[in-house]
Amino acid sequence: MATETGRTAGWRELLGAGNLSVVILVCLGPWLHAADALMITTMMPAIVDEIGGERLVAWNFALYEVGSIVAGAAGGLVALRAGLRGPMTASAVVFALGCAVAVVAPAMPVLLAGRVAQGAGGGGLIALSYVAVGRLFPGPLMPRAMAALSLTWGASAFIGPLAGGFFVTWADWRAGFAFFGMQAAALALWIWFGLRSVPEPERQRGARLPWRRLGLLAVAILAVAFAGIVTSAGWMAASLVLGVAALALFARMDGRAGADRLWPRGALDPRGGAGAAILMVLALNVATMGVATYGPILLERIHATPPLVSGYLVALVSIAWTVSAVVAAGAAERHDPKIIATGIVVVAASVALSIHAVPQGPLWLVGLAMLLEGAGYGMAWTFILRRGGRLVLAEDGERFAAALPTVGRLGYALGASFVGILANRAGFAEAAGPAEMQQVARVIFAGSLPVALIGCLAMARFVTARA
Numbered sequence: 001m002a003t004e005t006g007r008t009a010g011w012r013e014l015l016g017a018g019n020l021s022v023v024i025l026v027c028l029g030p031w032l033h034a035a036d037a038l039m040i041t042t043m044m045p046a047i048v049d050e051i052g053g054e055r056l057v058a059w060n061f062a063l064y065e066v067g068s069i070v071a072g073a074a075g076g077l078v079a080l081r082a083g084l085r086g087p088m089t090a091s092a093v094v095f096a097l098g099c100a101v102a103v104v105a106p107a108m109p110v111l112l113a114g115r116v117a118q119g120a121g122g123g124g125l126i127a128l129s130y131v132a133v134g135r136l137f138p139g140p141l142m143p144r145a146m147a148a149l150s151l152t153w154g155a156s157a158f159i160g161p162l163a164g165g166f167f168v169t170w171a172d173w174r175a176g177f178a179f180f181g182m183q184a185a186a187l188a189l190w191i192w193f194g195l196r197s198v199p200e201p202e203r204q205r206g207a208r209l210p211w212r213r214l215g216l217l218a219v220a221i222l223a224v225a226f227a228g229i230v231t232s233a234g235w236m237a238a239s240l241v242l243g244v245a246a247l248a249l250f251a252r253m254d255g256r257a258g259a260d261r262l263w264p265r266g267a268l269d270p271r272g273g274a275g276a277a278i279l280m281v282l283a284l285n286v287a288t289m290g291v292a293t294y295g296p297i298l299l300e301r302i303h304a305t306p307p308l309v310s311g312y313l314v315a316l317v318s319i320a321w322t323v324s325a326v327v328a329a330g331a332a333e334r335h336d337p338k339i340i341a342t343g344i345v346v347v348a349a350s351v352a353l354s355i356h357a358v359p360q361g362p363l364w365l366v367g368l369a370m371l372l373e374g375a376g377y378g379m380a381w382t383f384i385l386r387r388g389g390r391l392v393l394a395e396d397g398e399r400f401a402a403a404l405p406t407v408g409r410l411g412y413a414l415g416a417s418f419v420g421i422l423a424n425r426a427g428f429a430e431a432a433g434p435a436e437m438q439q440v441a442r443v444i445f446a447g448s449l450p451v452a453l454i455g456c457l458a459m460a461r462f463v464t465a466r467a
Helices: 019-050 053-084 085-104 110-135 139-170 175-194 211-227 233-255 273-287 289-303 307-328 335-361 363-390 394-426 435-465
Strands: none
Touching: 019 053, 019 085, 019 110, 019 139, 053 085, 053 110, 053 211, 053 394, 085 110, 085 175, 085 435, 110 139, 110 233, 110 363, 110 394, 139 307, 139 363, 211 233, 211 273, 211 394, 233 394, 273 289, 273 363, 273 394, 273 435, 289 307, 289 335, 289 363, 289 394, 289 435, 307 363, 335 363, 335 435, 363 394, 363 435, 394 435
């Protein structure tokens, strides 16, 4: 019989007696985080009509990301110090309180305060959910549990916007926040009572939360967010440089820290396994933001694509990610390097294909690029956590698990600003017709391709690294 690390586990084993409730519990955190982030997109026009704040709309997303990334960065350390049950319960409570603030918000600044709390609670929940997968579903069960998380993300991509549209149409936007707030409150109770019997490893004492480094990370994210909001190319570039510099300083300080470090040692050093994995995820998320940020508007202005069709084309990324993750989940651990390498190369190929497909069409070719992006990432993501956990120091396993989703969201924030700079330099604001928009599309995706290639180089190091 194969060894415990070599065998594979089926869905029946994952969802068997004693596991099903824990699987659902772990997946509810990412559901709240992702669906809430997407729901507000469809509710924002109604929110502005009632409480105003047009100039602050972009900060609803920016501040949500700040709370999410900072809380997520601290997730691994918090789990080491306090276990899973208490921090996960607290994260759900903070999320619920943020929703309550949004429900009663009389003006946009108050709503923004609620969004920060929602981001912090959601970011904590998702980081701790990844830690929980590694801790509660070891060995052959981990890929199946990761695939279950991918299913949650895919469902959120559809249900989040639909939920926002439902509440705006049949109730009001405040009811939408109340709906998610009640779910978070119920989740807090479920975590507190449902995880009582789950054994936890010995907790590490003495390490304190490094508020200075967390503050530096917040500055980095705010600067990157500001770069994605301003219209001036000069201010955009300056803010992005400031954000990257603050992030680099954070990584340097954190790498020199002791027991209170937030990320695994060598987090941004591509010579090691952890650093290569984190750089790979960061680069690929930056490189694929062209579709999420500008895809629908480029398709509309170049190909006269209806908004519904554009939305479904972009949603193909989530669909393919989910299907690919579920299909690949049963692969044995010895295949991890090959599967990861194949998936990351497919993602890079989708960026290369978009250089032609988005400006020139036809739409089926655009859809193929979206499918490749989602399928490649879904295939690889399931096994990045498992392989990374084998490569890092034993004391850094949970830090690595918590860092992956945090770095992913950081990549999205950096990527949105990066493609914004590319679009502005290509004349996006002045583009008047399809021909000008075609040039904008070429610049965005051609400029993203070198970043994707950096991700491939980091992948090569990751799949060949040794513990």
